[in-house]
Amino acid sequence: MSTVPASPAHELKSDTRLVRTGIGGLDDVMSGGLRGNRLYLVEGIPGSGKTTLALQFLLEGVAAKESVLYISLSETREEIEEVAESHGWSLEGVTIRELIPSENTLNPEEQYTMFHPADVELSETTKTILQDVERLKPVRVVFDSLSELRLLAGNALRYRRQILALKQFFVGRQCTVILLDDLTSEGRDLQVQSIAHGVLLLEQLNPEYGAERRRLRMIKFRGVKFRGGYHDYTIDRGGLNVFPRLVAAEHRQEKTLAQLSSGLAPLDALLGGGIERGTSTMIVGPPGTGKSTIAAQFAYAAALRGEKSALFVFDESRNTLVSRVKGLGIDLAGPIEAGMILIQQVDPAELSPGELTHAIRRVVDEEQVSIVVIDSLNGYLAAMPSERYLVVQLHEMLNYLGQKNVATLLIGAHQGLIGMQMNTPVDASYLADAVLLLRYFEYRGEIQQAISVVKKRGGHHERTIREFSMSAGRIRIGEPLREFRGVLSGIPSYEGSSETLQKADPK
DSSP: OOOSOOOGGGTOOTTOOEEOOSOHHHHHHTTTSEESSOEEEEEEOTTSSHHHHHHHHHHHHHHTTOOEEEEESSSOHHHHHHHHHHTTOOOTTEEEEEOOOOGGGGSGGGSOSSSOHHHHHHHHHHHHHHHHHHHHOOSEEEEEOHHHHHHHHOSHHHHHHHHHHHHHHHHTTTOEEEEEEOOOSSSOOOHHHHHSSEEEEEEEEOOSSSSOEEEEEEEEETTOOOOOSEEEEEEETTEEEEEOOOOGGGGOOOOOOOEEOOSOHHHHHHTTSSEETTOEEEEEESTTSSHHHHHHHHHHHHHHTTOOEEEEESSSOHHHHHHHHHTTTOOOHHHHHTTSEEEEEOOTTTSOHHHHHHHHHHHHHHSOOSEEEEEOHHHHHHTSSOHHHHHHHHHHHHHHHHHTTOEEEEEEEOBSSSSSOOBOSSOOTTTSSEEEEEEEEEETTEEEEEEEEEEETTSOOOOOOEEEEEETTEEEEEEEOTTEEOGGGTSOEEOSSOSSOOOBOOO
């Protein structure tokens, strides 16, 4: 069951309490958190963050003045404390019960002869657990891990019955229980999945280049409209950070189509007055044609109007961008220092797509930016596992930004410099509301540049091709190149009476 999450108030019965996990993004995926007095299963290979998640869950209980119990069947107290220390946590208030066989079991005289080890050890383990629960009366309990309990049970039938008995025991004592499973058994064990109230899967992916990627998925959550699909997460100092998958339909609000000026009259004229709030504009062209410069000009003009912009830069360092556009009369240093222009350098090898989406949502919600620039789609593609997923996620992001009345500028670099065979690694032009095309063309042994608007939904725009240049300390947009034919091919033919190009309009 997986649909758009509804308000937790509509999900809870009058006798069911909401249990926060201490991980905000995970609670959001689960429509507010776990449902109390239930048993949950968290699955994941070693290193996926199960223990860290469990400790955050228990520490959230400690903060709420609840009694909590950590039952370890595989890790020592020292190992658990080392995990907590790596995150800067104190385990004061967390009761840790180690149920690990002692070193005495290695002695021959300590080995069982009349009984199977499972018969004795499982009985002793269960008895110890029940005694601790009766004595401490915990509200939150973690079992780490089920692989040990599965081995002690000896067979699948006994294992299932043991889990069922534990479930009934805890539910009757108002406990919320998380069982950790490291998936080390042969084959996929679905026994506990069928018993648990909810099942969470943690996955760790290892791309050919760059840091490992982690994602989670809520496989099952009885009676709750949770957010389905995969959600990226990271493990940093301080615990798990979960970045819920963006669902644009959850952020609908009334749109306004007020125009945003670039601060350059000829460019605004090409765009029919500027770009509209809540729309997306894709700026495409070969490297070096001025795509990022135009985006910076829009952000600079917005700052002069008292509006904020956010630039997510993949391909160029912040210092390089600031110093380069300064030579064209776009001084970003002041607006950046004043907090009017936010620039985030993005490393696609380290930042997951979900983390990038979360960063964009944060600046939109917290900083109230009016313009978001993604520079470029080529770098964005490198952060995605495949083009297919990029287009779907980009579509959702553009819908979200549009519903937030944010104008989005997407930079797309063509492969190649000149000619008709140029293309982008991913074609997102059909997603954008407007497409601004920059081109090189050759004329009389010199490389010239041209600019045109080839698409704009729901609005008037010029259909002319104008000369474009970045020289003499400014961006210059000239008159329409009406005396040329084939400019977009890169090798036009001249059909006018003059042998010189129309020079740029100085206005």
